[in-house]
Amino acid sequence: MNFFGTLSIDSFVQTSAVAMGAQVFVIVAATGGVLWLIFSGTLDWLWREWLTSLDHKRIGVMYLILAGIMGVRGLADATLLRTQQATAALPSSGYLSAEHFAEIFSAHGVIMIFFVAMPLIFGLINLVIPLQIRSRDVAFPFLNSLSLWLTVAGALLVNASLVVGQFSAAGWLPYPPLSELAFSPGVGVDYYIWALQIAGVASLISAINFLTTIITMRTHGMRLMHMPMFTWTTLGSMLLVLFAFPLLTVVLALLFFDRALGMHFFTSTLGGNPMMFVNLIWAWGHPEVYILVLPLFGVFSEVVPTFSHKKLFGYTSMVVATMAITALSFLVWVHHFFTMGAGANVNAVFGIATMAIAIPTGVKIFNWLFTMFRGRIVFKTPMLWFMGFVSTFVIGGMTGVLLSIPGADYQLHNSVFLVAHFHNMIIGGVVFGFFAGFTYWFPKFAGFTLDERLGKWAFWLWVTGFLVAFMPLYALGLMGMTRRLYVVDPSWQPLLIVAAVGLAIILAAVAVQIAQLVVSVRNRERLHAGHNPWGSHAPEWAPLPPVDRTHNTGVAMCIGALAFLGGFGMVWHMWWLAILALAVSAVLFILPPFKHV
Amino acid sequence: MKKYLTGFVFSVILTLLAFWVVWVHVASNHAYLPHTFMLWAVVAFALVQLVVQLYFFLDIRPSRDSHTMVPFLLALFIIVVVVGGSLWIMQNLSHSQTTPFRGTPSPQNDLY
Amino acid sequence: MSTHQHNHSLFGLWLYILSDCVLFAGLFATFAVLRGQTFGNLSGSDLLHLSTLLVQTLVLLTSSMIIGLTTQAKSRGVILFGLAATFILGLVFIGFEIQEFAGLVAAGAGPGHSAFLSSFFVLVGTHGLHVAVGMLWMLILGVQVWLHGTTHAFSRRLTMLALFWHFLDIVWIAIFSIVYLLSTTL
Amino acid sequence: MPVLFPHGVVASQESALIVQATLLMLIVALPVFFLLFYFAWRYRASGRGRHMPNWSHSRFDELIWWAVPIEIILVLGALTWTSTHMLDPHKPLSPAGDAMVVQVVALPWKWLFLYPQYGIATLNFVEIPTQTPVEFQITADAPMNSFWVPALGGQIYAMPGMINPLRLSADSPGDYHGVSANYSGAGFADMHFNLRAASRDDFDTWVASVRKGKGVLSAPVYSALRVPGVAATVAYARVQRGLFDRIVGQFLDAGSPMRH
Known part of the structure; x- marks a missing residue:
């Protein structure tokens, strides 16, 4: 038994210049960051005020910072993908190898979903939910901190793969048998499994935490049907996490057993069934989409009334629609694999169930529109994001319904039409929704608003960039271009170049947003906002009594660090390390109750 | 106190009944009790025991507060959907795709 | 600790248990799909040993009742006795399971030998792992009550443990019925 | 498009x-x-x-x-x-059952086509007669792929141990682009083929010319194809008997009652 498992000095050798560049960058950035912290003397402050904090607001901010950092990584991946496809029209093969391209598109998807979108919504939820239900904090502050640090551990594992070994090259959902040992012998898929396994546990803990908070800690007199819409949609989203993530845990564990212990769940040999993986992972994967988008629906239900100076139209309908979406999202997962060969009955039933989700979603949109009706609409940036959201989301919704008709899906599935569709939903829904919520609630926490002029610039650049980057992909899909191609047919090149320009515009938008933050902080005196700058009637804006400082603990962060080590041990088959990390975490987790019995 | 003992007695009886059915079936070399009867009997005993334990051990009853019941019912719904759905889908997938040589002997591969 | 905290933790645990039920549902679905894939190795009916299984089942059932009764007890001695009894019964249960697994592996029917065996080992093993975690929890509570006696926080934790343990017994109903007893219908 | x-x-x-x-x-x-x-x-x-702040x-x-x-x-x-x-891909296009059968094997990273009615095979290209229903019987000896000829109709997955039928037919003669639509590893981007639809006469002439060729798809030749890599187009005049069944059968359990 080797002490270092399968890890050897060769594991550090990267094959391409781009990969080596990334490796050096991560090492330099990590050591640079740590050295700066130590020598600038901020480490102590950081530790005391932030890293060990159990305050939901600070945890929320740290989630957002994590999402920001990982977002930069995800965008860098996107840039590599877009430039490769724009330049690699045959006979040219671009600058990335097929394997490296595959690693990048896999990492891009994983990072954007698990380490950008999820932290973004958990960040917002952490910041706002306790204020909205007017409770002192969440139900389990320690578990809240633990969730954060486990998510960070997962994110670190993904980035560690840049330095040691490589990341999965089997796509963001690694279908077997490609992801089995026979076809993916490296550690890439194992990194994937453990990064997601750890982040998945974090999400599950958060879900329990926020459900308990919302159900048991609402302020006196706030009945369920008095809850603000953001609280309602968060409730729906967290119920989905609670019941969907165990399926992810199962499917990843089984894949790991196949790979590490020679079992046969999803292999094509000895009776394993790869289709079962596809079935199970989408039983998680579809609800996951609604986990991401539901809270942002809630954000718009807060933003639209505020800026229309009017009450939200059809509160009861909104609640019913939210819960309908929650329940329906568990009934549709087959639409991700209509083309696997199930019979017409199965496909039709799940196709129709999928379309049914368009009903409550449509109702929500009409309710927002009729909140604007006979209002006094002020177009501050959050409201602009809403306009951008509806305009793009309706397109995405229509293409989504197309994909849910099996007969049409046979021609659209796995093409870049599909890629355009889900980016349409995630960017138009989740990203724009987040920006609306972020701009809207920012003054509540910072005491000043964000610069409006730069905000509007960012908005227009984002919308333009999005349209330029993704509308061509719809057309390319209809031209028969499949996803995940590292070299492309020359006839597709012009539109791919347009898409790359679109990405450049999005990058410019992100740059403007960073500038907006910096400028706003510098002009905070001028942008100073009272306790309720938008004149909202929602409960989170009412002044709160000062909160007594919660006590701090570094235990959660230590468990996070151990989870990273344990995951690393699992990836490299250093079983002793994994067991040790688990045992120490268990002790750390068990000990506190002994102290205050 | 009483509820645990009642639940226990009921559970023991139901367990023994389920085992007895299978035992009769096995001991008679599958002659007694048809397959389908046994299948439904075992499933029925399990379901009843499930309800018994939920009721007597976990205190799950319709009068419980909605905080407990709503997530419970939702979980039940999802379990039915996931298990039932998976079985239906997987069954359908393997039925609608044909595999060759019905009944022919094993293709022990002399291929390679 | 206030009764408020009591509600939180118990409700949180309840949510966790429901979530865990879905985890088991995933494993059951996998088992059901793969159970015919024996590839010449042992099949479900080969694994059925009615007498051992009955003993195992009754042991777990009894332990579930005992932990339930223990939550009603007031004195430290009775509680310690209840915890110890449950722990020992859990140990017996796990012992049977380890014996079964070891026997299978020795007979060349380990989890890597067919899809059916993989799904069998993982489903039953996951339940066993939960039982082991429950026993660790019991051990911790035992030490706590031994050191500090029964406090309010302690009885909250004991209630939670009992809830968890009952849940494991319920999962076992599904396992002995579906995995073992129904294997004869295959 | x-x-x-x-x-x-x-x-x-x-x-x-x-x-x-x-x-x-x-x-x-x-x-x-x-x-x-x-x-x-x-x-x-x-x-x-008009402003009606409370109309909700x-x-x-x-x-x-x-x-x-x-x-x-x-x-x-x-x-x-x-x-x-x-549009169920499993449903025959014509009730008579007179479809031409093409057996398709997705290999790492190539497409193998067998024509059981003619005893020939082709690699990385396929020819069919126009105005004729064709039943593609699709399997894989590789990770999951998806067989897709956009000009003729929707795709279906190619998976080991399964035969997924897909019924298509071409209206007019021409060369149509076919691809794998499901990512299957490093050579995925090269996994495309040309589908030529030819008139019945041209098709028959083509079959005859292939039959006159030398290439034989024997077990050793097939084994070489299983090695991951990209390949050129090849036509085989003869095919070892039972090859397709054995390609599918290698993943199946002979004694299992689950086998249909």
Whole structure:
């Protein structure tokens, strides 16, 4: 038994210049960051005020910072993908190898979903939910901190793969048998499994935490049907996490057993069934989409009334629609694999169930529109994001319904039409929704608003960039271009170049947003906002009594660090390390109750 | 106190009944009790025991507060959907795709 | 600790248990799909040993009742006795399971030998792992009550443990019925 | 745009379905766009629109936007049910059962086509007669792939141990692009093939010319194809008997009752 498992000095050798560049960058950035912290003397402050904090607001901010950092990584991946496809029209093969391209598109998807979108919504939820239900904090502050640090551990594992070994090259959902040992012998898929396994546990803990908070800690007199819409949609989203993530845990564990212990769940040999993986992972994967988008629906239900100076139209309908979406999202997962060969009955039933989700979603949109009706609409940036959201989301919704008709899906599935569709939903829904919520609630926490002029610039650049980057992909899909191609047919090149320009515009938008933050902080005196700058009637804006400082603990962060080590041990088959990390975490987790019995 | 003992007695009886059915079936070399009867009997005993334990051990009853019941019912719904759905889908997938040589002997591969 | 905290933790645990039920549902679905894939190795009916299984089942059932009764007890001695009894019964249960697994592996029917065996080992093993975690929890509570006696926080934790343990017994109903007893219908 | 301007009966039905469904959805989508921008303009703060800050529900209005989407989805649902059964890739195109059979094996990273009725095989290209229903029987000896010829009709997955049927037919002679649509490893981008649809006479001439060739698809030749890599186009004059069955059968359990 080797002490270092399968890890050897060769594991550090990267094959391409781009990969080596990334490796050096991560090492330099990590050591640079740590050295700066130590020598600038901020480490102590950081530790005391932030890293060990159990305050939901600070945890929320740290989630957002994590999402920001990982977002930069995800965008860098996107840039590599877009430039490769724009330049690699045959006979040219671009600058990335097929394997490296595959690693990048896999990492891009994983990072954007698990380490950008999820932290973004958990960040917002952490910041706002306790204020909205007017409770002192969440139900389990320690578990809240633990969730954060486990998510960070997962994110670190993904980035560690840049330095040691490589990341999965089997796509963001690694279908077997490609992801089995026979076809993916490296550690890439194992990194994937453990990064997601750890982040998945974090999400599950958060879900329990926020459900308990919302159900048991609402302020006196706030009945369920008095809850603000953001609280309602968060409730729906967290119920989905609670019941969907165990399926992810199962499917990843089984894949790991196949790979590490020679079992046969999803292999094509000895009776394993790869289709079962596809079935199970989408039983998680579809609800996951609604986990991401539901809270942002809630954000718009807060933003639209505020800026229309009017009450939200059809509160009861909104609640019913939210819960309908929650329940329906568990009934549709087959639409991700209509083309696997199930019979017409199965496909039709799940196709129709999928379309049914368009009903409550449509109702929500009409309710927002009729909140604007006979209002006094002020177009501050959050409201602009809403306009951008509806305009793009309706397109995405229509293409989504197309994909849910099996007969049409046979021609659209796995093409870049599909890629355009889900980016349409995630960017138009989740990203724009987040920006609306972020701009809207920012003054509540910072005491000043964000610069409006730069905000509007960012908005227009984002919308333009999005349209330029993704509308061509719809057309390319209809031209028969499949996803995940590292070299492309020359006839597709012009539109791919347009898409790359679109990405450049999005990058410019992100740059403007960073500038907006910096400028706003510098002009905070001028942008100073009272306790309720938008004149909202929602409960989170009412002044709160000062909160007594919660006590701090570094235990959660230590468990996070151990989870990273344990995951690393699992990836490299250093079983002793994994067991040790688990045992120490268990002790750390068990000990506190002994102290205050 | 009483509820645990009642639940226990009921559970023991139901367990023994389920085992007895299978035992009769096995001991008679599958002659007694048809397959389908046994299948439904075992499933029925399990379901009843499930309800018994939920009721007597976990205190799950319709009068419980909605905080407990709503997530419970939702979980039940999802379990039915996931298990039932998976079985239906997987069954359908393997039925609608044909595999060759019905009944022919094993293709022990002399291929390679 | 206030009764408020009591509600939180118990409700949180309840949510966790429901979530865990879905985890088991995933494993059951996998088992059901793969159970015919024996590839010449042992099949479900080969694994059925009615007498051992009955003993195992009754042991777990009894332990579930005992932990339930223990939550009603007031004195430290009775509680310690209840915890110890449950722990020992859990140990017996796990012992049977380890014996079964070891026997299978020795007979060349380990989890890597067919899809059916993989799904069998993982489903039953996951339940066993939960039982082991429950026993660790019991051990911790035992030490706590031994050191500090029964406090309010302690009885909250004991209630939670009992809830968890009952849940494991319920999962076992599904396992002995579906995995073992129904294997004869295959 | 082969998806919207197809050359096969199946693809034509599928593209018609795409167009129909899109038009149906516009019934909701266009009003949404109109209302969004109209309300935004009409009720802007500096505008003259009436302000009713407390008007927040109207049972009648809400009924309309629950009812209208429900009805559209009912229509779309009916369309989905019928079209899914009509376009079921497993359903024969003609009732007579006179389809030509092409067995397809997705290999790492090439496509192998066997013509059981003619005893020939081709690698990385396939030829079929026009105006004839063709039944592709698709399997894989590789990770999951998806067999897709956009101009002729929708795709279906190629998986080890399974035979997934896909019925297509070409209206007019021509060369159509075929691809794998499901990522299957490093050589995935090279996993495309040309599908040539030729008139019956040209097709028969082609078959005869292939038969005159030398290449034999024997077990050793097939073993070499299983090695991951990209390959050129090849035509085989003869094929070892039972090859396809054994390719599929290697993943199956002979004694298992689950085998159908």
